[in-house]
Amino acid sequence: MTMSIKETEQIRTESYVPNVYGSFKALNTPGKWKLLEVEAVGQHFLKYAQKKLGRQAWDKNENELEKKHEEEQNTEIYDEEEDEEILYCDPKEYKQQDHYAILGLSKLRYKATIEDIKQGYRQKVLKHHPDKKAAQDNTSDDSFFKCIQKAMEILSDPIKRRQYDSVDEKANVFPPSKKETVNFYEQWGKVFESEARFSNQHPVPSLGDEHSSRKDIEEFYNFWYNFDSWRSFEYLDKDTPDDSYNRNNKRYQEHKNRSERAKRKTEDTARLRRLIDDCLSLDPRIKKFRQEEKAAKAAKKHEHKINMQKTPEKIEKEEKKEVEEELRKEEKKAKEAQKKAMKKIKKVIRKSLKTANYFYDGEDIPPDVIDKLLTDTDLIIQKAPSDLMTFIKELENVTKVENIETIFKTYIKKLLEEKIIQVSDLKILFI
Template sequence: MASIVTLPLTLSAAPAGYSKPAATGKPSAPVARQVYPAGPSYISYARRELLQISFAEDDEATSSARAAEAAAAAAANTGDTYPGLGEEDEAKDLLASDPKDWKKQDHYGILGLGHLRYKATDDHIRVAHRRKVLRHHPDKKADHDDGFFKCIQKAHETLTDKDRRRQFDSVDWNIEDEVPNPAKVPADQYTEVWGPIFAREGRFSNIQPVAEFGGPDAPKKEVEGFYDFWYNFDSWRSFEWHDKEANEGADSRDEKRHTEKKNKSERARLKKDDNTRLRTLVDNVLANDPRIKRIKDEEKAARLAKKKGGATPAPKKLTPAEIKKQAEQKRKEEEEAKKAEAAANQASKADREAAKKAKEAARKNLKKWKKSIATVISGSNYFQAAGTAPSAAVIEKQLAELDAIVELAEPEDIKTLKEKIEAAGNGEPAKKVLQDQVAALGDKGAGKFTEFA
C-alpha cells in the first residue's frame, strides 16, 4: 500500500487582484505527415533485405570495406611524391666541392636538382635536402668527412632564401644561354627555335605570365603584343652574386664603403650590358621574323583589293594530285633538314663537350693563376723604385686592377698572362706584360686602369 508523505511547506496566498486565466483557444487539428527511416541501422537493414544476407555476412562485408579504405589511405600517405629526387649518384668533381668556395658551387647540382634548376619548387628543395642529408651525414661515413655535407647545407640555405636564390639564378652558369643567328634560322623553323629561347629569358620577368612567341600563323595583334612586351621588358635580374667581399680583418669604414661602391658600380654595368644584350636580341629577331613579312603582304593585298573595289581573289584550288605532291615534297624537305641537323649536332657535340671541360678547368685554376701573378707583382716591390716602400694606396690600386684584368679577360688569357709574366721576371718586364694585357682588352678596359695603363 502506498503511503502519503506530507511536506512541511506552506504556500503563500495569491496576490490581490489575481484571477485564473481563461482558455484562449482550441488545439489545432492533426495533420498527416510522411515519416522516412534514416540512420546507419536502417541502411544496414535495407542492405540485408536487398542482398538477402545474414547479420554475420553483412558484418564481414562491412569490415572488409573499412579495411580496404584504411589500406588505400595509408598507401596514399606513404607514397613517394618525387621518386628518385635527391637519390642519384653524384659525380666525383661534385663530391669534391669545397664548402669554403661556396659561391662557385652548383647549388642545384649539389641537391640533385640540376635537371630542374630555376623551375624547382619549395617542395622539391625540401625533399631533396632531406634525402641528401640522410645519405651524406658525417656520422654515416667511416672518415666522418663533412665537406660535402657542408655544401649541402649551404645549398639549402641559399635556395630557401628568396633573395639569395634570385642572386644565384641571375648568374647561373649551368644554364645554356647561347642563341643562334636569327638570319640563319629557316623560316619554317623560326617559331620552333625562338619560342623556347624567349621562354627561358622570361624567367627574369617581374611580370608573369610572359608573352609567348606564338606560332607561324599568329595574327598581327598577337605578334605586336609579343614584341611590345619584350621592348618594355621589366627584369629583376641582378648581379650581387659577383660582389667582392671586403678584405679579411678590414675594420676601416672607408675601405668597406669603397668596396660597396665598387660592387654597386659593377652591378650597374653588368645590368646595363644585360639590358643591351636583350634589346639587341629582340631587334635581330624582329628584323628576321617571317611573320612580319606575311602580315605586311596580307595588309598590302587587302589594300589593293579595297582599292580595286573587290574582294581579295581566292587562291587557286589545287587538285588532289597537286595537294599530294606538295605534301610529299614538304615531307622530303623536312626529312633532309632533320638529317642535316642531326649530322651537324653529332659533329659539333664532341667539340662543345671539350670546350666546356676546358672552360671548367680554366675557371677552377683561375684563383691559382691570379695568385702567381700577384706574387710577381709583390716580388717586384709593386714596381716602385728600389729602397722605396710602396704605400697602402698603391698596393690596393694594383691589386684592384689585377682583379679587373681577371674579371674582364677570358680564363685562358689569364693562364697565358701568368706564363708570360713568370717568363719575363720581376720588375719592369713584368709590368710591361701587364700593360700589354690591359691594351689587349681594348674598350672593355677603357678608363679602368692607371697603374698598368
C-alpha cells in the same frame, strides 16, 4: 575496373508511419509493383565489388597507387646519381658551386618550390651527414655536408635565391642560330620561357604559334621591348675586406662592386634587346604581315592609278613634286653631315685648348678667359675658309702645348692676311 550487374527488384512503397510522428499521415496510397533494371557503376560500386569478391579494400589500393605515383614523381624531379665532381666541392668556394645540383634539383632549378628544396635537403642530409659517414668510412670529412648546408641557406632565402638565380647560367636556354628556321615556335618559345623568370610583371605573354592573332603577337613584342626585369648581379660581388683599420679598402671594393653590377646590367639589357630583334626578324608571322601590308599598299596604289585619269600636266606636276622631295631629302642629309662635321671640329679645338691650358700661364684659369677664347674659336669656325679641315688635322696630331700654340697663331695670321677676320673681331686670341 568496370563491372555491370543487372538486377530485377520489386520496389514497394510502404505507408507505415511510426508512432513517434504522432498525427502525421501518409499523403498517398502505396504504389504499384515496378520492375527496374539497375546498372551498378562508379567507385563506390567498385569498392563494394572488391570487398564482395574477397580482395583488398579499394582505399588500400588507392593509397598504394598514390604512393607509387608520388615516388615516380620524385624520381623524375630529383637527380638519380651524384656527380663525383660535386662531392669534392670546396665550401670556401661556395660561389662557384651549383647549389641546385648539390640538393639534387638540377632538373628543376628556378622552377623548384620551397617544398622541393626542403625535400632535397632532407635526402642529402640523411645520405651525407658527417656522423653517418664517420660510422661507415671512419672519416671525419664534412666538406660536402657544409656545401649542402650552404646550398640550403641560399636557396631557402628568397633574396639570396634571386641573386643566385640571376647568374645561374645552367638555367639559360640559348637562342637558335639565324640559319635554323625549323621549329621556330618551339625553339624560341623555350628561350622566352627561360627569360620570363626575371619578369616583375605577370602573366608573361607567350610567343604563341602560327594561329596567334596579330593583336596577341604585337602585345608579345611590346611586352618584351619594355621588359621589366628584376635580374641583378650582387652574387658576383667580390667580398669586401673586413678591415676596421683601413676603411678606404672597404669603400673602394664596394664602389667597384657597384660599378661591375651596373656594367653587367647594361650588358644584359643589350643582350636581351638583340635577342628580341633576332626573333622579330625571323618570325614568319611578322614576315607574313609585312608582305600583306606591301601587297595591300601596291593594290591601293594600282587602284588609285586606275581611278585617276592622269593628264600630262598632272604627271608632270607629280614628277616635279617627287624631284623636289628628293632634293629636300638630299639637302637635309647635307645639313646633318655638316652639323656632324662642325661638332667634331669644335670637339678637336676645345680638346687642344684644354691641353694647352687655354694659353694661360697660371693654374686657376678665370672663367672669362675661357669664355672669350671659346667665342674667338667659334668666330673662326663660322668664317673659316675651305682649308679649315687642314687646321683640324694638324691639331689632332699634336699634344705639346707649344706646338698647339704655334698652329693657332699661324692659322690666325693667315685669316688676318686674307682679311677673312679683323683684329678687332678677336677678344683674346693674338698673333
